[in-house]
Amino acid sequence: xxxxxxxLRDSDIWWSFKRSPVTVISAIVALxxxxxxxxxxxxxxxxxxxxxxxxxxxxxxxxxWIDEGEADYLLGTDxxxxxxxSAILYGARISLFVGISATVFAALVxxxxxxxxxxxxxxxxxxxxxxxxxxxxxxxxxxxxxxxxIVRAAVPREVHDQIxxxxxxxxxxxxxxxxxxxxxRGSTMVERNKEYVLAARVIxxxxxxxxxxxVLPNVLGPVLVIATLNLGLAILAEATLxxxxxxxxxxxxxxxxxxRVGNDFLFSGEWWITIFPGVSxxxxxxxxxxxxxxxxxxxxxxxx
Amino acid sequence: MRQWIAVALLATLLxxxxxxxxxxxxxxxxDPNTLDPHSQNVxxxxxxxxxxxxxxxxxxxTLGLAPGLALTWEQAEPNxxxxxxxxxxxxxxxxxxxxxxxxxxxxxxLAPTSNFGIYVDTIESVREAGPLAVDIITKTPDPILxxxxxxxxxxxxSWSERNNAPRPQNTRTxxxxxxxxxxxxxxxxxMTVREPDVRTVMARNDAWWxxxxxxxxxxxxxxxxxxxxxxxxxxxxxxxxGEVDFVLDPPLQDLARLRAAPGIRVLEGPExxxxxxxxxxxxxxxxxxxxxxxxxxxxxxxxxxLYHAIDIAAINRTTxxxxxxxxxxxxxxxxxxxxxxEDIRLPLDAARARTLLTExxxxxxxxxxxDCPNNRYINDEQICQAIVAMWARIGVxxxxxxxxxxxxxxxxxxxxxxxxxxxxxxxxxxxxxSFQSLVATRNGAQGDGIWNYGRYSNPAMxxxxxxxxxxxxxxxxxxxxxxxxxxxxxxxVIPLHHQMIPWAMRSNIAIPHMANNQxxxxxxxxx
Numbered sequence: 001x002x003x004x005x006x007x008l009r010d011s012d013i014w015w016s017f018k019r020s021p022v023t024v025i026s027a028i029v030a031l032x033x034x035x036x037x038x039x040x041x042x043x044x045x046x047x048x049x050x051x052x053x054x055x056x057x058x059x060x061x062x063x064x065w066i067d068e069g070e071a072d073y074l075l076g077t078d079x080x081x082x083x084x085x086s087a088i089l090y091g092a093r094i095s096l097f098v099g100i101s102a103t104v105f106a107a108l109v110x111x112x113x114x115x116x117x118x119x120x121x122x123x124x125x126x127x128x129x130x131x132x133x134x135x136x137x138x139x140x141x142x143x144x145x146x147x148x149x150i151v152r153a154a155v156p157r158e159v160h161d162q163i164x165x166x167x168x169x170x171x172x173x174x175x176x177x178x179x180x181x182x183x184x185r186g187s188t189m190v191e192r193n194k195e196y197v198l199a200a201r202v203i204x205x206x207x208x209x210x211x212x213x214x215v216l217p218n219v220l221g222p223v224l225v226i227a228t229l230n231l232g233l234a235i236l237a238e239a240t241l242x243x244x245x246x247x248x249x250x251x252x253x254x255x256x257x258x259x260r261v262g263n264d265f266l267f268s269g270e271w272w273i274t275i276f277p278g279v280s281x282x283x284x285x286x287x288x289x290x291x292x293x294x295x296x297x298x299x300x301x302x303x304x
Numbered sequence: 305m306r307q308w309i310a311v312a313l314l315a316t317l318l319x320x321x322x323x324x325x326x327x328x329x330x331x332x333x334x335d336p337n338t339l340d341p342h343s344q345n346v347x348x349x350x351x352x353x354x355x356x357x358x359x360x361x362x363x364x365x366t367l368g369l370a371p372g373l374a375l376t377w378e379q380a381e382p383n384x385x386x387x388x389x390x391x392x393x394x395x396x397x398x399x400x401x402x403x404x405x406x407x408x409x410x411x412x413x414l415a416p417t418s419n420f421g422i423y424v425d426t427i428e429s430v431r432e433a434g435p436l437a438v439d440i441i442t443k444t445p446d447p448i449l450x451x452x453x454x455x456x457x458x459x460x461x462s463w464s465e466r467n468n469a470p471r472p473q474n475t476r477t478x479x480x481x482x483x484x485x486x487x488x489x490x491x492x493x494x495m496t497v498r499e500p501d502v503r504t505v506m507a508r509n510d511a512w513w514x515x516x517x518x519x520x521x522x523x524x525x526x527x528x529x530x531x532x533x534x535x536x537x538x539x540x541x542x543x544x545x546g547e548v549d550f551v552l553d554p555p556l557q558d559l560a561r562l563r564a565a566p567g568i569r570v571l572e573g574p575e576x577x578x579x580x581x582x583x584x585x586x587x588x589x590x591x592x593x594x595x596x597x598x599x600x601x602x603x604x605x606x607x608x609x610l611y612h613a614i615d616i617a618a619i620n621r622t623t624x625x626x627x628x629x630x631x632x633x634x635x636x637x638x639x640x641x642x643x644x645x646e647d648i649r650l651p652l653d654a655a656r657a658r659t660l661l662t663e664x665x666x667x668x669x670x671x672x673x674x675d676c677p678n679n680r681y682i683n684d685e686q687i688c689q690a691i692v693a694m695w696a697r698i699g700v701x702x703x704x705x706x707x708x709x710x711x712x713x714x715x716x717x718x719x720x721x722x723x724x725x726x727x728x729x730x731x732x733x734x735x736x737x738s739f740q741s742l743v744a745t746r747n748g749a750q751g752d753g754i755w756n757y758g759r760y761s762n763p764a765m766x767x768x769x770x771x772x773x774x775x776x777x778x779x780x781x782x783x784x785x786x787x788x789x790x791x792x793x794x795x796x797v798i799p800l801h802h803q804m805i806p807w808a809m810r811s812n813i814a815i816p817h818m819a820n821n822q823x824x825x826x827x828x829x830x831x
Contacts, residue, residue, distance in 0.1 A: 052696035056618035079623070080689050157705070264536045267544075268557035 105173030110180020118188025421750030586759030641735030669699025
């Protein structure tokens, strides 16, 4: 373990990381986002999911630093008396969970498809890549809406509320897998003809072993970059779906749901209900995206 | 070239202004879920239909009665009303309006798929008494029949039969038929475009009989473009930016801003509509609950407990921003039969509520689902959310199921609910309408319990309602007061408040504010 750290400290990546203050700051911010989101139940001042603790008397309280604000509700409260800070912490948790799960799901599907298409070539390649091409002609949010709509029509409402979170994960994952499949296919086609693959073939290693054991590790570099960049997009996609009211159910408000609720009060002076979740979303996505940008540059040998 | 473009631009700009001068672009949160005149007795449907269809007897600005398609009406015998019809009226598609159309329309409203039975329930038969005279035979003497007829739209027999719509659409099965998307009335406006959930366009019917009436002397609206805009801020932004001219239901949180905005006017007034919660008190086991083998809502102590848990003052202050009148009774004071002494709420008392639940055998509370519309009444979903939190505090774990009005009404009208929110307007301005629709035992007879989706049934209440139908004068008022007492003590519904209804519009529109929340564009003037 210590060895690995030492190796990392000596590497080019660490060097380029240290040299870029923007990257260091976004890494710290992203880390804070993740830690606070994961630890939300322990650090949030209130539990916004426990409706029994809500009191209408506390509704529409402005942030603490404004007159009439209360220290107990640092960022103010929403129309039902929910503490906004707690709601944001819990909401970020759901946004992050959906974002990461959807990205992992998309990466799993995309890498498998790309590997298969690139390695096997021929009809399989043509078929899988045309599917990817067709899907890329649709905006990904449309695909996510379609998947969500089909599931909604297929299962009864009560069941849907229970599985809503996973539906959103799958919907966003399905809409983004081609982004992983295409670069992986390209890299695989390059690796497929390299000597170590030919050597493995000669000694009779099965195609499956060659794909997973030999080619896969060599094509994962770009996947890491795409995954990081895609995480931001997936979080935004979830927020968009929730803002449209088709994402996670309102009983588990994500940042998008909070923004939608607050949107009703945008004109009436209660700006904090929508602004704070919005700002949190921007900070979270921006820090993840800046990290992804840096990773792309750091791993690109041409820019070194 | 550039000058020509400028001229063309200017011309279109001027042209559009001239054209839009008489156009009212009207927005509301919900779209009518049907245009069939007799299948949904719902304000959202009536607000569009009453521009297109006429009734025999119409309402005045103060909700009094005025001649409509009928010029006179009199109770010739105790059981017979004689109506004389207006001469020379034509439907939008050219058919002449005759007494046969009245017979057809009233009979249609009596059909099993009708949702307007409450207005025609006492009618035994309708007979032509000449081309312009109609006799309505009632089962029992019905002194308030004209009040009821003021809500029944008149259709053309030949048009309806030609288009296979001799009976109303069945909304419970979400049936599709010609009258759902097409109209043919005698009214002031003729529908030209109908795109459900997008827009409905109505053009002035120059041949309308009423333009000659004094109330419409100054009216000049030539076109109405109705657009449902579900999102509150979008609806307000549309008004502020001039995209729409009239908003029927501006969100309460934005009233202050609208009042301060230049060129915008807010009209305010009470609505004859009471918002309440009702429960399935019929089934032995609820459809949506974690209680097995019994129905908690059949226990009066449970209904009392849920009532005690509601902090109506907080809802009034925060959710409704003062734009509501909290109530403990079934209808507001404008309605004939209202008794101040029965308008008393059970006090907010969470401790008492918990005790009652324990006594009823639910010391740990129980779980239920509350069905709630999210674009029908003012802040309906927010009210339900607040109530969910209030009930949670006494241990009743409530799952909120909120949905737009079209699927919502279809759901509760199938009795597919355990607890639901409803708002009841009283177009007849008489107490019987509320009792009969909401708390009478549903017995298949037209009108009785037709909106009683919890299937509350109380023989004492039914007896009082039957007396209300035939009594008159002081005896009837005493019966109504007694029925109100039963409502207060037996809690078939938990009343919340009467709605206040602000309307927001551009200052150049003059239109009377109506307590039935219906904009009558036939009386409107655009400067």
